Amino acid sequence: QLRTLRPTPAYQQSILARLLSTLAVLEQREGKLNMSSLAAVSAGQKLGASVTGFVAGSGVKAVADEAAKVKGKEKVIYVENGAYDKGLPENFAPLLVENIKKNGFTHILAGHSAFGKNLMPRVAAMLDTQQISDITDIESEDTFVRPIYAGNAILTVKSSDATKVITVRGTAFASDEPTDNEAEVVEGVDPKSDSPTEWISEDLAKSDRPELATAAKVVSGGRGLKSKEEFDRLMPPLADALGAAIGASRAAVDSGFADNSLQVGQTGKNVAPQLYLCAGISGAIQHLAGMKDSKVIACINKDGDAPIFQIADVGLVGDLFDKVPELTEKLNKA
Numbered sequence: 001q002l003r004t005l006r007p008t009p010a011y012q013q014s015i016l017a018r019l020l021s022t023l024a025v026l027e028q029r030e031g032k033l034n035m036s037s038l039a040a041v042s043a044g045q046k047l048g049a050s051v052t053g054f055v056a057g058s059g060v061k062a063v064a065d066e067a068a069k070v071k072g073k074e075k076v077i078y079v080e081n082g083a084y085d086k087g088l089p090e091n092f093a094p095l096l097v098e099n100i101k102k103n104g105f106t107h108i109l110a111g112h113s114a115f116g117k118n119l120m121p122r123v124a125a126m127l128d129t130q131q132i133s134d135i136t137d138i139e140s141e142d143t144f145v146r147p148i149y150a151g152n153a154i155l156t157v158k159s160s161d162a163t164k165v166i167t168v169r170g171t172a173f174a175s176d177e178p179t180d181n182e183a184e185v186v187e188g189v190d191p192k193s194d195s196p197t198e199w200i201s202e203d204l205a206k207s208d209r210p211e212l213a214t215a216a217k218v219v220s221g222g223r224g225l226k227s228k229e230e231f232d233r234l235m236p237p238l239a240d241a242l243g244a245a246i247g248a249s250r251a252a253v254d255s256g257f258a259d260n261s262l263q264v265g266q267t268g269k270n271v272a273p274q275l276y277l278c279a280g281i282s283g284a285i286q287h288l289a290g291m292k293d294s295k296v297i298a299c300i301n302k303d304g305d306a307p308i309f310q311i312a313d314v315g316l317v318g319d320l321f322d323k324v325p326e327l328t329e330k331l332n333k334a
């Protein structure tokens with residue numbers, strides 16, 4: 001008796017997984033792996049494909065060895081060359097494309113960070129594909145989810161390109177710390193292309209506080225703080241009492257209360273800490289777009305009708321000039 005042998009969905013899925021291969025572009029700074037860039041690995045795992053990490057710069061073999069310990073990766077490719085230290089896209093894109101072509105990766109993932117946003121459009125252009133930005137979920141190997149209009153609408157995008165070039169929202173894909181995985185570490189190809197761009201210098205603000213984009217706790221101040229003097233008087237002690245990073249609304253940044261790098265929201269940073277505690281922030285949609293995925297949202301505002309209370313898990317109606325010092329004092333005593 002003849003029977004049609006149809007592959008089961010599980011079998012089809014396993015064949016598909018073997019055909020897909022993901023390259024997760026990792027970030028490093030001065031020989032240290034940027035842990036938030038590991039979200040690209042988690043997104044790759046969700047695709048169900050084999051995941052290869054990629055890192056380049058001077059002395060990056062040690063970074064590659066560390067990255068190899070993160071579960072979910074089969075291989076880490078590294079390229080030792082100081083020309084890639086600062087992640088200049090003019091240098092990095094030809095390097096990446098060369099390694100993509102050599103290995104035939106189907107999906108190229110990088111974090112939606114300054115580095116990823118700078119690099120990936122260039123990589124996509126060189127591969128003649130459409131780049132897909134800031135994805136928050138993966139439905140299948142060709143269908144991705146991304147927020148648009150400051151997170152007010154969610155778009156599902158289907159790509160017919162052979163190679164998908166994607167940036168990943170770090171807060172949407174939890175990244176694993178290096179543990180006991182043992183991925184193979186191999187040297188990649190270095191095209192050593194001539195670049196018209198050269199790194200001259202950088203001027204970085206130094207802070208002992210956790211980095212805003214990846215901090216587990218964030219305290220954020222808004223226009224309600226009234227002045228830079230009040231912002232500096234009230235917010236840093238509260239942040240120190242909690243071991244938190246400091247953020248700010250755009251109104252606070254535009255009014256000169258806080259540095260531009262602290263802005264949270266649609267045109268600032270996206271954060272999703274365990275705790276987001278804000279004072280003197282009304283909760284405009286452009287601000288919510290950058291922090292609404294926080295686990296616990298707490299707010300202090302003197303106007304009980306402020307929209308921030310609609311999204312907050314814990315809200316305190318009161319004058320921040322009384323409540324913030326009181327809270328700081330209580331936290332320091334606890």
Ligand code: FAD
Pocket residue numbers: 221222223224225248249250251252263264265266267268269279280281282283284285286287290300301302303306318319320321
């Ligand atoms: P306000 O809206 O003025 O709110 C101040 C709050 O403080 C009020 O609710 C008030 O009740 C409270 N308050 C005042 N005094 C006290 C007190 N003594 N005690 C307690 N509470 C007090 N905004 C962002 O934050 N991030 C962005 O990335 C961003 N991108 C934008 C992009 C575009 C294209 C546009 C058009 C706007 C964008 N905005 C962004 C601006 C946004 O629309 C709001 O204007 C801004 O978020 C308001 O900041 P705020 O809440 O600090 O100020």
